[in-house]
Structure formats: C-alpha cells, structure tokens
Amino acid sequence: xSAITVQIPTALRSQADGQESLQIEGDSVRQVLSxxxxxxxxxxxxxxxxxxEINRFINLYLNxxxxxxxxxxxxxxxxxxxxxxxxxxxGG
Amino acid sequence: MDNDNPHSLDRYHRQMLLPGFxxxxxxxxxxxxxLIIGCGALGTVAANMLARAGVGHLIIVDRDFIELTxxxxxxxxxERDVADSLPKAEAARRKIAQINSQVRVTPVIExxxxxxxxxxxxxxxxxxxxxxxxxxxxFETRFLANEVAVKHGIPYVYxxxxxxxxxxxxxxxxxxxxxSPWEKAGRATPCLRCIFEQAPPPxxxxxxxxxxxxxxxVSIVAxxxxxxxxxxxxxxxxxVNPALLSIDTWANTTRRLKVARAYEVGECTCCxxxxxxxxxxxxxxxxxxxxxxxxxQLSATGENRLNFEQIADRLRAHGEVKLNNFMLRAxxxxxxxxxxLTLFNDGRAIIKGTKQPARARGIYAKYxxx
Numbered sequence: 450x451s452a453i454t455v456q457i458p459t460a461l462r463s464q465a466d467g468q469e470s471l472q473i474e475g476d477s478v479r480q481v482l483s484x485x486x487x488x489x490x491x492x493x494x495x496x497x498x499x500x501x502e503i504n505r506f507i508n509l510y511l512n513x514x515x516x517x518x519x520x521x522x523x524x525x526x527x528x529x530x531x532x533x534x535x536x537x538x539x540g541g
Numbered sequence: 542m543d544n545d546n547p548h549s550l551d552r553y554h555r556q557m558l559l560p561g562f563x564x565x566x567x568x569x570x571x572x573x574x575x576l577i578i579g580c581g582a583l584g585t586v587a588a589n590m591l592a593r594a595g596v597g598h599l600i601i602v603d604r605d606f607i608e609l610t611x612x613x614x615x616x617x618x619x620e621r622d623v624a625d626s627l628p629k630a631e632a633a634r635r636k637i638a639q640i641n642s643q644v645r646v647t648p649v650i651e652x653x654x655x656x657x658x659x660x661x662x663x664x665x666x667x668x669x670x671x672x673x674x675x676x677x678x679x680f681e682t683r684f685l686a687n688e689v690a691v692k693h694g695i696p697y698v699y700x701x702x703x704x705x706x707x708x709x710x711x712x713x714x715x716x717x718x719x720x721s722p723w724e725k726a727g728r729a730t731p732c733l734r735c736i737f738e739q740a741p742p743p744x745x746x747x748x749x750x751x752x753x754x755x756x757x758x759v760s761i762v763a764x765x766x767x768x769x770x771x772x773x774x775x776x777x778x779x780x781v782n783p784a785l786l787s788i789d790t791w792a793n794t795t796r797r798l799k800v801a802r803a804y805e806v807g808e809c810t811c812c813x814x815x816x817x818x819x820x821x822x823x824x825x826x827x828x829x830x831x832x833x834x835x836x837x838q839l840s841a842t843g844e845n846r847l848n849f850e851q852i853a854d855r856l857r858a859h860g861e862v863k864l865n866n867f868m869l870r871a872x873x874x875x876x877x878x879x880x881x882l883t884l885f886n887d888g889r890a891i892i893k894g895t896k897q898p899a900r901a902r903g904i905y906a907k908y909x910x911x
Contacts, residue, residue: 505739506739506740508798513798517803518806533796533798537680537708537737538701538703538707539679539701539703540701540833541581541584541678541702541759541832
C-alpha cells in the first residue's frame with residue numbers, strides 16, 4: 450500500500466494543520482478518507498455526515514473525475530492518484 | 542470609420558476577425574438579451590465585457606447600493622457613485638451608456654427571489670433572456686437561477702469567487718422536450734444541482750467577510766463566464782467547455798473537473814426529475830447575510846410602496862436620515878450599538894452592523910414596523 454495525494458481546499462485547511470495537501474495511504478477512497486479522519490478528526494467531522502456518508506455539499510474528485518460517477522467511496526485508488534476535496538464556491 | 546451610424550459594426554472590427562464571429566455573429570449578438578443577476582464583483586466585469594462585445598440588451602438586476610469597499614474589484618463603479626449612493630444596477634446603466642451607446646441596459650433594483658425570478662428571466666415584460674449570467678454571491682439564488690434555466694430552457698453560466706479561488710461552469714440545460722438547439726447538437730450539460738446537490742451551510746466556507754477576495758480573481762472568473770456566454774449566444778455549442786473550471790490563483794492550480802456524466806448517472810431533482818423546489822419557494826428565507834459586509838438583508842414585505850417622507854420624519858429622532866428616489870438611509874443607535882438601516886421602496890431593507898438575522902429583524906420591527 451502506498452500513498453496518494455489528498456488536496457485540501459482553503460476552507461478546510463485550518464482543520465489539517467494549514468496544509469494544502471496530504472499524503473495518505475489506502476486502497477480505496479473510503480480507506481484513504483478513514484485514514485484522513487484518524488489523523489485529522491476535525492477535518493473528518495466536516496466531510497462526513499455519518500460513518501458511511503459524505504456531506505452532500507462536499508464533492509470528491511479522483512484525478513478530476515467525480516467519485517459519485519465512479520464507485521463512490523469504494524472507488525479503488527493507486528499510488529500517485531490525486532483526490533481533491535471540492536466545496537462549491539459561493540462568493541462573487 | 543462610421544461613428545455616427547448607431548448600427549455601425551465598425552467598433553467590433555477586432556472581434557469580427559475572430560473565427561465564429563464575423564458580421565453575422567456580430568448581428569446575432571446585437572439581437573441577444575443577457576440577464577445578469579447580481580452586479581457586484583462578477584456582475585460588473587461580466588456586464589462591462591458583454592456591453593463592449595455588443596450584446597444588444599443587458600438586463601442587470603441588483604438589490605444593493607455602492608460602497609467604497611466595492612471599488613477594489615467592481616470595475617464599473619467609481620468614487621462619484623459612492624458619494625451619490627447610487628444603486629448598483631443604475632450606476633452600471635449610466636457607465637455602460639458611456640462605453641457603448643448601441644447597447645440597451647435595463648436596470649432592475651430588486652432582490653432576486655422565487656417570487657420574481659421567472660418574470661425577470663422568461664415570462665415578464667423583458668421577454669425571455671437568451672442567457673443568464675451569474676453575478677451572485679450566494680447559493681440560494683444560484684439554485685433559483687439554475688431552476689429557471691432548466692424550466693425555461695435558457696443557458697446559464699455559473700461563476701463563483703472567494704479569497705483567491707474561483708469556479709465557473711456553463712449549463713446548457715436539458716429541456717422538457719429535448720428540442721433546444723444545444724440538445725440537437727448533442728451538447729446539453731448537467732445542471733448546477735447535478736454537480737452540487739446541496740448548498741454549503743452557513744459557516745462551512747469562508748465568505749468575502751472572513752477571507753476577503755482578490756480583485757483580479759473575480760475578473761478572471763467573470764471573463765471566463767463571458768467567454769462561455771459569447772460562445773453560447775453565437776450558437777457555438779461545440780466550443781463550450783463541458784468541464785467545471787476550478788482555479789486557485791495563489792496556489793497556481795487550474796483544474797478541469799469532469800462532470801459530464803452527472804446527468805446520466807445522477808438522479809437530479811431539478812433537470813432529470815423536473816421538480817423546481819426553489820422556484821416553488823420551498824427553501825426561501827426571509828433574511829440573507831450579505832457576503833463581504835457586516836449586514837443582513839430582509840426581503841420585501843409586500844407589494845406596497847413605502848412612504849419615505851413619513852418614515853424619514855419618524856427616524857430623524859434617532860439619527861441622521863438621507864433619502865433619494867431609490868432609498869432611505871438612517872443611522873440608528875440601538876442598545877448602544879450603531880446600525881445603518883437602508884430601506885428600498887419595495888419594503889426591502891439592509892441592516893448594517895449585524896450578521897444576525899434575528900437582530901436585523903428586531904431592528905426593522907422596532908424602527909420601520911414589520
């Protein structure tokens with residue numbers, strides 16, 4: 450098992466020690482996020498509605514593809530993949 | 542150069558040289574109507590460029606008035622507009638008249654909500670817009686704009702910006718009968734709700750209040766919206782970007798998020814099930830905290846026009862009152878806290894000095910009467 454890159458949006462960086470991205474291990478999106486939650490519990494609380502459900506205002510893109518249209522949380526990941534957490538931008 | 546002929550296309554020479562424009566394209570733009578919802582950072586940039594490009598009719602809707610802190614990024618306004626306390630839509634009309642007199646601007650000083658959005662976009666005195674351009678600062682109104690776009694088959698270009706990050710995305714909606722020109726061309730795209738099922742809750746994301754906003758960023762995002770709008774107005778649906786663009790101007794990243802499958806795979810309430818919950822007012826709120834300001838807006842209370850003189854007389858006991866044809870502004874000290882109350886003649890109010898809807902409602906009730 451090796452690490453993939455998880456991109457943290459500006460809005461959530463304070464819950465990830467200010468980091469723009471994290472290197473996290475896992476075989477699936479679910480496992481990667483579970484490891485994120487362990488290392489950064491506050492960030493986890495912002496992402497998940499319940500143990501198995503991501504908040505509907507959070508979008509997750511694996512290599513720029515929405516995971517909802519792949520295998521959702523069960524989408525497999527491989528080393529070097531990039532998982533971006535993308536909230537909607539409301540300002541203007 | 543033929544500057545006297547009001548229909549002369551001379552000024553568009555450099556644009557008409559571009560592939561896909563030409564004289565025919567330019568005439569098509571001149572015959573087009575764009576509805577710009579919100580005339581702040583994104584809206585001023587979009588209105589400016591659409592006017593210069595020669596889009597014949599711009600309907601500019603904004604509920605707000607100009608403040609000094611707007612000038613850092615809201616390109617159509619200047620210090621004189623601040624001094625004159627002009628509503629944004631009206632100031633935009635005056636500025637665009639100087640930029641391109643061939644363009645007709647209809648300023649609308651209203652809060653866009655479920656009671657008026659269909660009239661503004663499709664069914665009212667302005668007719669049916671050819672495109673809706675997003676100059677908004679909140680997701681409630683964006684979901685409304687998105688529903689109107691889907692319900693009435695009007696393309697809608699979304700843009701959003703906060704801090705140093707922005708997004709834009711063009712929606713060529715799936716229509717009821719599937720017979721729009723972009724559907725015939727096989728170019729319909731998922732709607733905004735296919736992509737963002739839910740608006741982020743208050744406090745989830747930074748706002749312009751907490752994070753600020755970079756002037757050039759909003760110009761980038763709004764100009765991207767305008768590029769897509771021009772492609773759509775010219776009928777070049779094949780050139781429209783099917784991806785959601787996400788830019789961080791400080792981290793130097795640009796993403797093209799692939800969203801095209803969202804319609805097929807998803808179960809969108811709006812464009813797939815054709816249920817228009819926002820237009821029906823199921824989620825409407827009476828108050829809105831305004832982005833970038835320590836202020837709350839209260840929706841219009843009814844159809845009746847307010848009597849400003851009478852209200853001004855009552856409020857003068859509490860502090861300075863100014864009024865013009867568009868608005869009344871009063872400085873009020875309530876429980877030792879200073880507030881600025883701005884009242885529009887449709888009953889809508891902006892209470893500055895608080896972010897708490899309840900506090901704002903309280904002040905309105907106390908000094909204006911709910």
